[in-house]
Amino acid sequence: MKVTLLACTPNADKICAAAGHSCYSKNSSADMVDEIDSDKVLSRIVGMGHYSVIEHAVFTFSIEGVSRALTHQLVRHRVASFSQQSQRYVSMDSASYVTPGTVSENQNAKEIYDTVMNTIWDAYEKLEKLGVPAEDARYLLPNGCTTNITVTMNARELMHLFSLRCCNRAQWEIREMADQMLEICREVSPVIFEDAGAPCVRGPCPEGKKSCGNPRKK
Numbered sequence: 489m490k491v492t493l494l495a496c497t498p499n500a501d502k503i504c505a506a507a508g509h510s511c512y513s514k515n516s517s518a519d520m521v522d523e524i525d526s527d528k529v530l531s532r533i534v535g536m537g538h539y540s541v542i543e544h545a546v547f548t549f550s551i552e553g554v555s556r557a558l559t560h561q562l563v564r565h566r567v568a569s570f571s572q573q574s575q576r577y578v579s580m581d582s583a584s585y586v587t588p589g590t591v592s593e594n595q596n597a598k599e600i601y602d603t604v605m606n607t608i609w610d611a612y613e614k615l616e617k618l619g620v621p622a623e624d625a626r627y628l629l630p631n632g633c634t635t636n637i638t639v640t641m642n643a644r645e646l647m648h649l650f651s652l653r654c655c656n657r658a659q660w661e662i663r664e665m666a667d668q669m670l671e672i673c674r675e676v677s678p679v680i681f682e683d684a685g686a687p688c689v690r691g692p693c694p695e696g697k698k699s700c701g702n703p704r705k706k
């Protein structure tokens with residue numbers, strides 16, 4: 489998996505802090521953006537539940553070499569924009585799939601897994617040679633098939649994504665992606681994302697009896 493930040497709002501911490509503070513000031517956000525202490529101002533405003541101010545910060549990521557099982561979960565997040573590699577227009581002409589650790593660490597399981605994957609791709613190639621278009625041959629392809637996706641989210645939606653997907657109870661592959669995205673977001677906007685992550689980094693686990701019992705570190 490490769491996670492790359494393609495673009496983001498420059499000085500996002502300051503812009504969100506200035507936007508938030510301008511709600512309570514006679515001055516405009518332009519008047520205060522250069523001087524504002526984003527650490528102090530933003531944590532107070534967001535702490536009050538005024539989350540809309542962090543919608544001013546937008547982040548675009550390229551996510552490469554992940555499974556369709558991952559992207560199926562990712563695109564359930566509705567306050568976002570996505571562009572995903574098409575299986576209609578791009579021929580999946582060579583076997584490319586994600587192998588979960590539970591499979592790769594078990595030699596017998598890996599043999600079964602690889603055999604089925606190779607059989608699928610053989611069949612895919614045969615259908616294509618018979619003139620079946622990629623958009624129909626793709627019906628054979630598995631959840632593990634690799635894909636690339638570009639995603640744009642604002643910081644409010646990213647905070648929500650990190651709450652759900654950095655949790656130990658999230659599926660391992662999307663958790664790995666969310667962890668990488670969070671690390672990158674923290675580098676560029678340390679104030680906005682200071683408390684981001686699974687709910688257990690901020691307080692008690694909301695999962696009740698289903699809690700993993702192993703709180704994550706910030």
Ligand SMILES: Cc1cc2nc3c(=O)[nH]c(=O)nc-3n(C[C@H](O)[C@H](O)[C@H](O)COP(=O)(O)OP(=O)(O)OC[C@H]3O[C@@H](n4cnc5c(N)ncnc54)[C@H](O)[C@@H]3O)c2cc1C
Pocket residue numbers: 564565566567645648652653657658659
């Ligand atoms: C551990 C885990 C297991 C899951 N298991 C399943 C499963 O078995 N089956 C399944 O189908 N899904 C499952 N999901 C997906 C889950 O149900 C959500 O679809 C997904 O996490 C997107 O989150 P969301 O709907 O809160 O937020 P988003 O779509 O990211 O939206 C953000 C927020 O905007 C608001 N919002 C967005 N759209 C609306 C709307 N139409 N009406 C009102 N408010 C809205 C809500 O407050 C929402 O929380 C699972 C998710 C997780 C994390």
